[in-house]
Amino acid sequence: MLNRAHRHAAALACALTLCAGPALAHPHVWVDVRSQLEYAPDGTLTGVRHVWKFDEGFSAFALQGLEGPDGKPAEVTLKELAQTNIDSMKEFDYFTFAQRGKEKLAFAAPRDYGLTYDGTALTLHFTLPLAKPITSAGTTTLDVYDPTYFVAFALADQDPVKLAAAPNGCKLGLHRPDPAVGGSSQTLSESFFSALTTTSQFGSQFANRATVTCP
Numbered sequence: 001m002l003n004r005a006h007r008h009a010a011a012l013a014c015a016l017t018l019c020a021g022p023a024l025a026h027p028h029v030w031v032d033v034r035s036q037l038e039y040a041p042d043g044t045l046t047g048v049r050h051v052w053k054f055d056e057g058f059s060a061f062a063l064q065g066l067e068g069p070d071g072k073p074a075e076v077t078l079k080e081l082a083q084t085n086i087d088s089m090k091e092f093d094y095f096t097f098a099q100r101g102k103e104k105l106a107f108a109a110p111r112d113y114g115l116t117y118d119g120t121a122l123t124l125h126f127t128l129p130l131a132k133p134i135t136s137a138g139t140t141t142l143d144v145y146d147p148t149y150f151v152a153f154a155l156a157d158q159d160p161v162k163l164a165a166a167p168n169g170c171k172l173g174l175h176r177p178d179p180a181v182g183g184s185s186q187t188l189s190e191s192f193f194s195a196l197t198t199t200s201q202f203g204s205q206f207a208n209r210a211t212v213t214c215p
Contacts, residue, residue, distance in 0.1 A: 027152035030055040033144055033208055034155075036162045038127075043136045043167045045212075047107070047129035048096065050144075052153075059122040073117055082115040085124060095153065096128055097143040097207075105140075106131040136167050136214040145207040153208055161210040170214040177206045 032053040040046050054062070062081075068074045073081075089095065098105040113126035134140075142161075144153050155161070155176055163170055 027146075027149055029058050029151040031151055031153045032156050033153050034160055035142065035144065035210065036164050037140075037142065037166070037210070037212060039136060039163070039165045039167065040133060041165070044133040045130065045136055045140060046133045047127055048098070048142060049112075049125075049127045049164075050096070051123060051125050053121055053123045056120045059117070059120065062122060063117070072119070078115040078117060082113055082124065085115070086110050086113050086126060092146065094126075094128055095144055095146055095151070097145075098130070099141045099143075100134060100138055105134065136170065139211060139213045142210045142212075143204070143207040145204060147202065147204070149202060149206055152206065155208045160208075163212065166212070167214055170212055173211040173213075175207075175209040175211070177208065 034051040036049040107128045108131045110126045116123045
């Protein structure tokens with residue numbers, strides 16, 4: 001049976017089985033994040049579209065033994081892995097946390113999801129609709145992070161967050177975690193990380209944040 005960390009890795013990189021052996025440091029998986037906040041014609045915020053690219057090493061590991069004759073995974077394989085990925089990430093709230101003021105915003109089930117493979121890395125595409133669209137007026141924050149820091153999310157270098165059809169006057173601000181904070185985690189033991197759960201706050205210090213303020 002997979003332990004907690006291994007189950008987590010399976011969820012993030014779509015691996016159905018992982019090799020045995022202790023993990024020696026955190027994080028174990030790296031994800032390049034691009035996101036798009038989506039607005040309806042009436043100006044309400046309806047959800048977020050994620051495009052998450054996994055690191056090449058873990059992508060290769062996740063696809064080990066699943067390649068077709070041409071060395072690439074078949075479309076049906078990518079479809080099945082995407083479904084496994086989406087189902088597994090539910091436990092972690094899809095690593096996406098939104099807030100309007102002090103109110104936490106709930107998301108509905110993901111839609112329009114799938115995996116692509118460019119020959120070196122897997123990329124997961126999915127939309128998280130808000131359970132209830134909200135007016136654009138005010139300040140909304142969107143955080144992407146892993147509470148257990150098994151996975152390190154990082155905003156892409158260029159255009160990591162976009163606003164799709166946002167009302168005029170909306171302003172976007174980005175915050176990336178301090179690299180020095182990530183380095184300090186290397187001094188913590190594996191037992192410390194093994195004790196973390198989906199409700200832990202440890203990973204929030206590594207959050208990638210988009211702040212949108214609309215008139």
